Amino acid sequence: MAAAPVMMPYFGQQISSKSDLVPDWTRQEVSTGTTIMAVEYDGGVVIGADSRTTTGAGNTPLTSPVCVCLFQTQVRPILTCVFGPAHSIELDEPPLVETAANLFRASCYRYREELTAGILVAGWDKRKGGQVYSVPIGGMLVRQPVSVGGSGSTYIYGFMDANYKPGMNKEQCMEITAAALSLAMERDGSSGGVVRLASISEEGVERRVILGNQLPKFSTH
Amino acid sequence: MEKHCTDSRVKGVSTGTTILAAIFDGGVVIGSDSRASMGGEYVSSKTINKVIQVHDRIFCCMAGSLADAQAVIKAAKFHLSFHSVQMESPPQVIAAASVLKDLCYKNKDELQAGFLTAGWDKKNGPQVYVVSLGGMLISQQVTIGGSGSTYIYGYVDAKYKPNMTKEECLQFATNALALAMGRDNVSGGVAHLVVITEKGVEHVVVPGDKLPRFHDE
Numbered sequence: 561m562a563a564a565p566v567m568m569p570y571f572g573q574q575i576s577s578k579s580d581l582v583p584d585w586t587r588q589e590v591s592t593g594t595t596i597m598a599v600e601y602d603g604g605v606v607i608g609a610d611s612r613t614t615t616g617a618g619n620t621p622l623t624s625p626v627c628v629c630l631f632q633t634q635v636r637p638i639l640t641c642v643f644g645p646a647h648s649i650e651l652d653e654p655p656l657v658e659t660a661a662n663l664f665r666a667s668c669y670r671y672r673e674e675l676t677a678g679i680l681v682a683g684w685d686k687r688k689g690g691q692v693y694s695v696p697i698g699g700m701l702v703r704q705p706v707s708v709g710g711s712g713s714t715y716i717y718g719f720m721d722a723n724y725k726p727g728m729n730k731e732q733c734m735e736i737t738a739a740a741l742s743l744a745m746e747r748d749g750s751s752g753g754v755v756r757l758a759s760i761s762e763e764g765v766e767r768r769v770i771l772g773n774q775l776p777k778f779s780t781h
Numbered sequence: 782m783e784k785h786c787t788d789s790r791v792k793g794v795s796t797g798t799t800i801l802a803a804i805f806d807g808g809v810v811i812g813s814d815s816r817a818s819m820g821g822e823y824v825s826s827k828t829i830n831k832v833i834q835v836h837d838r839i840f841c842c843m844a845g846s847l848a849d850a851q852a853v854i855k856a857a858k859f860h861l862s863f864h865s866v867q868m869e870s871p872p873q874v875i876a877a878a879s880v881l882k883d884l885c886y887k888n889k890d891e892l893q894a895g896f897l898t899a900g901w902d903k904k905n906g907p908q909v910y911v912v913s914l915g916g917m918l919i920s921q922q923v924t925i926g927g928s929g930s931t932y933i934y935g936y937v938d939a940k941y942k943p944n945m946t947k948e949e950c951l952q953f954a955t956n957a958l959a960l961a962m963g964r965d966n967v968s969g970g971v972a973h974l975v976v977i978t979e980k981g982v983e984h985v986v987v988p989g990d991k992l993p994r995f996h997d998e
Contacts, residue, residue: 718960719935721995743935778938 593750595712595741598682598692599724599733600705604761605682605690606733610712610745611753657683661693661701669699678709684760708740712748716740730759734768742775797821797967798831799929800842801957802899802909803941804922805950808978809907811899812954813842814929814962815970827970836861838982839877839900840975844927845914849894853884874900878910878918886916897926901977925957929965933957947976951985959992 596609661681668675679695694700694707706724708716723736738755745751755770797818802811813831818824833841835858843850857880864880865872878898885892898910911917911924923941925933940953951974958972972987 714931716935717964718933718937718957719939721960721963722936722940722956725996739939740935743938746938747934 593711593748595708595710595716595744595748595751596680597708597713597716597720597737597740598680598706599728599737600682600690600692601728601730601733603690604684604730604759605692606730606737606757606759607680607682607692608737608741608755608757609710610741610751611756612751654685656685656687657681657691657693658685658688658703661695661703665695665699665701668695668697672697672699680707680709682760684762686762690761708744710744710751712741712744712751715747716744719743730761734759738770739776743778745775746778797929797965798844798927799933799958799961799965799968800831800844800897800926801930801937801954802842802897802924803950803954804907804909804943805947806944807907808901808947808976809899809909810947810950810954810974810976811840811842811897811909812958812972812974813927814958814968815973816962816968817847818967821967824969830973832973832975834982835877835898836865836872836900838871838902838977839874839898840977840982841877841881842897842899842926843894844896845894846892849892850896853881853892853894853896856884857881871902873902873904874898874908875905875910875920878912882912882916882918885912885914889915895926897924899977901979906979907977925961927968929961929968932964933961936960947978951976955987956993960995962992963995 594610594612596607598605598607660683664679664681668677668679676697678697681693681695682691684690691703692705692707693703694709696709705726706720708720719740723739728736734757737757741755745753745755754772755775757768757770759766798814798816800813802809811832815826815828815830816824817826817829831843833843833854835841835854839861841854841857843854857877860880861872861877864876877900881896881898885894885896893914895914896912898912899908901907908920909922909924910920911926922943923937925937937957940956945953954974955972962968962970962972969989971989972992974985974987976983976985
């Protein structure tokens, strides 16, 4: 199992201001609006994001089969040392999703003054099956069957409330996630590009990418 | 329509709100929630009506500072009835929208109010116009506004279809308002809906306990 320390580079360099030549926005820290979503189903979770996120990779694999989506409004240096291999070796089994979520929560809560990061942790483990945990800014931890995050998420709360039903299967979850992300990308200036989906279950991780021209279309008005 | 900003620039009671208007086959539905709040902490009224009739077949929904919106609508009603007498015919919907737009644009520094105007006239049938905070006027098939509207952009984009029937459109509007009220703390109460067609005007009020419920309620 690969250990992957997740480090977000600090983008806040000060470019010398020849103010007329360099537009204002180049001098500001990169802020990464985005839209992310995670849905539980019986047997696993589906997690999705648009592609306008910091590293461009969107979903960052933590340890298999737990995946993490990061969304944040301002990029700050975050060093999350992943406990991965050592922990797994001690336990002699893959780590629990709840454990991963708690580790994020511990960092987010302790450094709440310095950090501006909201995190969705989703994965599968033997004990509780598919789980989605939300760690919003401030460091609360809550498990929810479906959760959205990022700047584009405000636009899809209504859609999510109306269309999510408990007991959906994997394909339905993929569809609702793709549809919701497309709608958000349509409205949110900071979200866009392609939709990256991953489904996590006992069998492992299955990734899908939905390109811009393949996204579900809605009535234009 | 711009998101309503609830900071100290808003004077007094403001309608953190959700308003909506949509065209269906043969008419238009316009609706709103019924909550008026002060600063997002205190609900000063649970049952205000934000859907105001400015003429026989023309209704407006207001968002923003309640005081500003009421003052503008009062002035607009006067202008519009005068205009109607001069023209010797019912005013067009765009006339009502233009009157509001003029007032909003010329007084943009003092005012903080936006409007949806919906109605039916003989020349162009059912129409919906948006007058935003600074005084922009545009025509749309379906539009939402107010602070609660951000939560239902996705739902409206997905669900709205042109040429729905009246019942479908009413259900769509009720659902959209219910979803927004469910997520926005400054929108709530009952759903006021008005259906405007060539034949007349119909008011529908959906009390809180009869609003559609969604999976997590």
